[in-house]
Amino acid sequence: MGQEYYMIFKIGDEEYGVDINDTVSIITMTQITRVPKTPSYIKGVINLRGEIVPIMNMRERIGFPIVEETEDTRIIIFKVKEAPIGGIVDSVTEVIELPNEHIKNISELGTEKVANYICGIANLGERVITLIDLEKLIA
Amino acid sequence: MIVMSMDMSQYLSLFIEESKEHLQNLNTHILELEKNPDDMPVLNEIFRVAHTLKGMAGTMGFVKMSTLTHSMENVLQEIRNERIQCNSQIVDILFQCLDVLESYINSIAETGSEGGRENDELIRLLDNIANGQTGIVPQSSETAFSSGSHSEEKEDDFIIDEYSQGIINNAAKMGFNAYKIRVVLNQGCVLKSARAFIVFRTLEKNADIIKSQPSVEDIEDEKFDFEFTVLVVSKASQELLFRELTSISEIDEVNITIVQSDASAEEQSGMSQFDKKEIQQHIEKGSKEISALKAGKKSDHSVIPKAGKTVRVDIERLDHLMNLVSELIIIKTQLENVGGKDQSKHFNESIEYLERVSTSIHDAVMKVRMVPVEMVFNRFPRMIRDLARELGKQIELNMMGEETEVDRTVIDELTDPLIHLLRNSADHGIEKPEERRQKNKPETGTINLAAYHDGNNVVIEVEDDGAGINIEKVKAKAIEKGLVDASIVDSISENDIIRFLFEPSFSTAEQVTDVSGRGVGLDVVKTKIESLGGVIEVETKKDLGSKFIIRFPLTLAIIQALMVELGTEKYAIPLSSTKEIITVKTEDIKLVQKKETIIVRDQVIPLIRLAKLLDVPDSHLDNNKKLTVVIVKKGDKLFGLVVDNLIGQHEIVIKPMSKHLADIKGFVGATILGDGQVALILDTNTLSL
Numbered sequence: 125m126g127q128e129y130y131m132i133f134k135i136g137d138e139e140y141g142v143d144i145n146d147t148v149s150i151i152t153m154t155q156i157t158r159v160p161k162t163p164s165y166i167k168g169v170i171n172l173r174g175e176i177v178p179i180m181n182m183r184e185r186i187g188f189p190i191v192e193e194t195e196d197t198r199i200i201i202f203k204v205k206e207a208p209i210g211g212i213v214d215s216v217t218e219v220i221e222l223p224n225e226h227i228k229n230i231s232e233l234g235t236e237k238v239a240n241y242i243c244g245i246a247n248l249g250e251r252v253i254t255l256i257d258l259e260k261l262i263a
Numbered sequence: 264m265i266v267m268s269m270d271m272s273q274y275l276s277l278f279i280e281e282s283k284e285h286l287q288n289l290n291t292h293i294l295e296l297e298k299n300p301d302d303m304p305v306l307n308e309i310f311r312v313a314h315t316l317k318g319m320a321g322t323m324g325f326v327k328m329s330t331l332t333h334s335m336e337n338v339l340q341e342i343r344n345e346r347i348q349c350n351s352q353i354v355d356i357l358f359q360c361l362d363v364l365e366s367y368i369n370s371i372a373e374t375g376s377e378g379g380r381e382n383d384e385l386i387r388l389l390d391n392i393a394n395g396q397t398g399i400v401p402q403s404s405e406t407a408f409s410s411g412s413h414s415e416e417k418e419d420d421f422i423i424d425e426y427s428q429g430i431i432n433n434a435a436k437m438g439f440n441a442y443k444i445r446v447v448l449n450q451g452c453v454l455k456s457a458r459a460f461i462v463f464r465t466l467e468k469n470a471d472i473i474k475s476q477p478s479v480e481d482i483e484d485e486k487f488d489f490e491f492t493v494l495v496v497s498k499a500s501q502e503l504l505f506r507e508l509t510s511i512s513e514i515d516e517v518n519i520t521i522v523q524s525d526a527s528a529e530e531q532s533g534m535s536q537f538d539k540k541e542i543q544q545h546i547e548k549g550s551k552e553i554s555a556l557k558a559g560k561k562s563d564h565s566v567i568p569k570a571g572k573t574v575r576v577d578i579e580r581l582d583h584l585m586n587l588v589s590e591l592i593i594i595k596t597q598l599e600n601v602g603g604k605d606q607s608k609h610f611n612e613s614i615e616y617l618e619r620v621s622t623s624i625h626d627a628v629m630k631v632r633m634v635p636v637e638m639v640f641n642r643f644p645r646m647i648r649d650l651a652r653e654l655g656k657q658i659e660l661n662m663m664g665e666e667t668e669v670d671r672t673v674i675d676e677l678t679d680p681l682i683h684l685l686r687n688s689a690d691h692g693i694e695k696p697e698e699r700r701q702k703n704k705p706e707t708g709t710i711n712l713a714a715y716h717d718g719n720n721v722v723i724e725v726e727d728d729g730a731g732i733n734i735e736k737v738k739a740k741a742i743e744k745g746l747v748d749a750s751i752v753d754s755i756s757e758n759d760i761i762r763f764l765f766e767p768s769f770s771t772a773e774q775v776t777d778v779s780g781r782g783v784g785l786d787v788v789k790t791k792i793e794s795l796g797g798v799i800e801v802e803t804k805k806d807l808g809s810k811f812i813i814r815f816p817l818t819l820a821i822i823q824a825l826m827v828e829l830g831t832e833k834y835a836i837p838l839s840s841t842k843e844i845i846t847v848k849t850e851d852i853k854l855v856q857k858k859e860t861i862i863v864r865d866q867v868i869p870l871i872r873l874a875k876l877l878d879v880p881d882s883h884l885d886n887n888k889k890l891t892v893v894i895v896k897k898g899d900k901l902f903g904l905v906v907d908n909l910i911g912q913h914e915i916v917i918k919p920m921s922k923h924l925a926d927i928k929g930f931v932g933a934t935i936l937g938d939g940q941v942a943l944i945l946d947t948n949t950l951s952l
Binding site: 157168 | 876877878919920921923924928929930932939940941943
């Protein structure tokens with residue numbers, strides 16, 4: 125109690141974290157089949173061991189400029205509302221344990237406007253990790 | 264040594280499944296009884312089913328069900344004895360009982376308990392009917408085993424082995440008595456092992472079971488006749504055990520004999536290794552198991568409920584499947600051994616063989632999943648009967664092709680649409696008797712429900728000889744709802760008018776009745792059928808009746824599809840929705856209202872640039888002189904889809920689209936190609952063409 129594990133990934137120079145329980149696996153980039161008539165951040169679907177899994181570009185979803193994929197580019201497969209969905213990130217850093225006292229709720233951040241999918245900010249000395257609520261990100 | 268953990272929950276799904284079958288049976292037979300109140304075989308059958316249900320419910324501990332069926336049984340018994348005459352009132356009450364029982368079963372399936380519905384009123388009605396009669400049949404639970412007489416105790420072959428004897432001897436020292444208990448179940452007992460389980464559980468309250476014959480495993484598997492013997496040690500008296508056991512229903516006989524601790528036997532065989540401690544442990548272990556069992560029960564209750572979907576499969580079909588799988592293994596071995604000189608020849612042979620076998624396996628698996636539509640059809644006679652009464656009409660339902668087999672997943676989805684269509688026919692279609700007389704039609708209206716296979720499709724028709732669809736009324740309604748402009752309504756073909764019926768919130772019933780016409784109607788039916796990959800059509804003739812035709816594929820999992828290429832992307836078009844493939848020269852394309860069309864055999868077909876519709880990047884067909892056009896069906900309209908390239912016809916496995924993409928229209932799902940890539944499967948019915 126009092127602390128949880130988070131998977132940390134990078135987009136640009138920023139670090140983001142999601143609850144480890146909401147993640148399934150990390151895979152390297154693979155060929156994605158485009159699905160017409162979807163929001164542009166949905167890159168399409170892939171075949172993940174026989175299951176059709178949609179893939180979104182986290183950069184586009186969060187509002188970063190699109191970049192070419194690199195050797196570090198990964199797809200994190202999340203599980204949201206019982207169904208898998210993948211997110212393309214610049215790189216996956218680590219899995220860390222964040223004690224609750226290091227996490228600030230957005231309400232504690234003052235009146236500053238924050239995107240609704242951000243559920244908290246973790247301060248670890250030099251590092252600042254933005255925690256993402258996947259359900260809100262995907263809804 | 265004591266493994267007494269039999270669990271009731273494993274019988275629950277079996278119970279639900281069988282009860283449903285019995286209820287269906289009851290339904291059919293009560294309907295027959297209504298037609299021929301004096302039909303003794305039918306009556307006997309109803310009695311038998313009610314009795315079986317009572318036994319099953321009693322065994323599972325569903326009190327409300329068993330008391331109700333008990334009262335039903337009493338009434339039926341009186342009719343059988345010709346002490347009371349069967350009349351429509353009784354039949355009605357029987358039907359009511361059936362409904363209540365059905366609600367219990369449904370509630371059990373969902374929540375694991377019977378639910379709150381009371382049945383006192385019904386039981387009172389039933390008892391009133393049965394009343395005034397003297398000799399009400401005594402129930403099995405009250406009869407038999409009036410004493411623990413050892414009258415016909417046959418010399419059994421129950422052997423107390425050394426180990427057991429040792430336990431007995433040691434237990435005796437601690438003040439436990441050892442009993443040998445022989446239990447004979449009632450011959451009519453259904454779910455024997457569950458009954459035995461109750462006996463075991465009752466015993467375990469006061470005693471520890473040392474040995475049982477047959478073994479617990481055999482009892483669990485129902486590998487015993489109607490009797491079994493157990494050896495127990497207990498501090499309880501013989502009378503207490505006897506009383507407790509005889510209070511369990513469906514037990515004919517209980518014999519309890521005291522087994523003497525044999526001091527001499529102990530000495531001879533040197534049983535001293537069984538010391539007090541061991542006995543104590545032994546007993547503790549037993550009680551732990553019981554509490555574990557109880558805990559298990561409790562937690563089960565919160566989780567169990569959902570009885571899964573099951574399919575009963577003919578064992579022959581499974582054998583066939585097994586055979587095919589063994590052939591698959593042979594091919595695997597063949598492929599492993601491919602090598603040497605004629606490598607490619609052997610390889611090709613094996614591949615051909617593999618192809619044949621995989622096709623057969625596909626067929627076999629499909630067959631395993633198939634169930635007759637009878638499962639759905641069965642409930643309709645009752646429904647139509649009730650409807651006819653409610654509406655004051657005379658309706659006869661004829662069913663044909665009940666044996667037609669459909670995939671299990673389809674059949675569940677089919678029920679609601681069919682109920683809807685039948686209600687429609689009964690409510691809107693069939694006229695009141697006086698109206699029919701005026702039209703020179705027989706007073707009794709007919710609804711035909713037919714199912715048959717047509718190629719790879721299953722067709723179900725609901726046809727009535729009623730008034731037919733009133734085209735004028737539909738027109739008026741369509742204008743009122745703003746679906747069509749009044750000025751052009753007369754230029755629309757009759758078929759297109761009828762199609763308005765399938766628009767959301769379209770109902771022509773003048774008054775909203777309980778039966779149909781709530782405005783949630785045919786559009787729901789249509790959506791449902793389309794989600795099954797099917798289509799629905801209507802034929803209607805004024806005063807002659809209407810016919811709704813549902814057509815859907817045999818299975819939903821594997822289909823034949825045409826693979827096409829658009830730019831660098833690949834798509835699959837289900838073969839069932841394609842009509843033909845043609846090549847069109849660009850100069851043959853005509854513009855009608857600024858839309859591209861082609862004329863094929865005097866038919867004007869709109870042309871759709873699929874790449875443009877799907878926003879495919881870098882499709883190059885604009886420069887082409889000749890276009891490849893796949894003509895597809897959308898309902899009964901035709902469209903020409905322009906594609907870059909044809910890849911060919913493939914058998915594909917449909918995978919559902921992700922939940923997260925559920926609101927994307929135009930695709931039935933996706934499939935995985937040979938190279939592991941995903942290709943989307945177009946749904947021409949929902950594609951916005």
